[in-house]
Amino acid sequence: MRDSDAxxxxxxxxxxxxxxIHSQVYGWALSRCDFDHATAEDLMQQAYVExxxxxxxxxxxxxxxxxxxxxxxxxxxSRFRRVSSRLRLVKKxxxxxxxxxxxxxxxxxxxxxxxxxRALPARxxxxxxxxxxxxxxxxxxxxxxxxxxxTGRVHYDRAKKALRERLQHWAEEE
Amino acid sequence: xxxxDKALRDQVRQGWxxxxxxxxxxxxxxxxxxxxxxxxxxxxxxxxxxxxxxAAVVVxxxxxxxxxxxxxEVADLLESTYWTAPSDALLPDRQFxxxxxxxxxxxxxxxxxxxxx
Numbered sequence: 001m002r003d004s005d006a007x008x009x010x011x012x013x014x015x016x017x018x019x020x021i022h023s024q025v026y027g028w029a030l031s032r033c034d035f036d037h038a039t040a041e042d043l044m045q046q047a048y049v050e051x052x053x054x055x056x057x058x059x060x061x062x063x064x065x066x067x068x069x070x071x072x073x074x075x076x077x078s079r080f081r082r083v084s085s086r087l088r089l090v091k092k093x094x095x096x097x098x099x100x101x102x103x104x105x106x107x108x109x110x111x112x113x114x115x116x117x118r119a120l121p122a123r124x125x126x127x128x129x130x131x132x133x134x135x136x137x138x139x140x141x142x143x144x145x146x147x148x149x150x151t152g153r154v155h156y157d158r159a160k161k162a163l164r165e166r167l168q169h170w171a172e173e174e
Numbered sequence: 175x176x177x178x179d180k181a182l183r184d185q186v187r188q189g190w191x192x193x194x195x196x197x198x199x200x201x202x203x204x205x206x207x208x209x210x211x212x213x214x215x216x217x218x219x220x221x222x223x224x225x226x227x228x229a230a231v232v233v234x235x236x237x238x239x240x241x242x243x244x245x246x247e248v249a250d251l252l253e254s255t256y257w258t259a260p261s262d263a264l265l266p267d268r269q270f271x272x273x274x275x276x277x278x279x280x281x282x283x284x285x286x287x288x289x290x291x
Contacts, residue, residue: 049210049214133190
């Protein structure tokens with residue numbers, strides 16, 4: 001059945017459904033770009049354009065949030081690739097320019113636990129964020145990350161182990 | 175999920191609240207996306223229109239039916255050039271007429287060894 005506010009090029013997605021998961025997806029976009037709000041907004045806008053144009057087509061094979069998370073993840077990846085290739089070029093031809101032009105974004109204030117999460121390798125950090133904070137299952141999180149369920153589970157187990165060790169280590173230090 | 179996992183999840187979530195997912199208005203982002211999408215479609219239409227016009231021009235220029243075969247009139251051809259026989263050019267004008275006097279061909283009447291000399 002088609003919703004009244006379904007998108008023209010994506011009949012299985014309604015505007016209301018997107019609005020309902022917007023803040024969740026925005027949080028994911030934020031964590032994709034080191035918590036830079038302007039970049040996250042841009043990623044969200046790009047993701048919505050992809051959905052509006054039908055370039056990213058939802059066919060009800062997963063939940064909508066899993067699908068939109070994947071779209072944001074893919075857009076962030078391709079943006080990162082573009083930026084890093086440009087940086088490589090600049091680095092090659094104009095090393096000094098990087099020092100002057102690249103501004104680092106202030107990361108949000110971390111408490112101990114989240115600092116431990118941020119210290120994890122990227123894949124492990126992603127799966128912990130998706131499962132613990134975004135309430136996705138391991139299967140859904142693996143789909144968002146573009147890995148198999150088995151690989152996702154391995155990342156998840158390793159992440160938990162590493163987190164426990166770090167937290168225990170910090171607790172002993174204190 | 176095991177109890178130990180739940181405890182870890184709760185700990186992570188506690189830290190997570192500081193990162194703040196809020197701060198983005200769906201309405202603003204959605205409108206911007208719609209405008210961007212509409213602009214993209216306009217650009218696409220313009221590009222498609224220009225491409226169609228260019229294709230039509232190319233077709234009109236290169237796909238015309240072959241023109242009828244053209245012939246050159248013989249009279250025009252003759253008038254377009256000048257031809258002189260080599261003898262006219264090489265021999266002095268009217269110096270002698272090779273047909274004025276019929277040449278006398280020598281005839282032998284003396285036989286020699288059964289044949290005429």
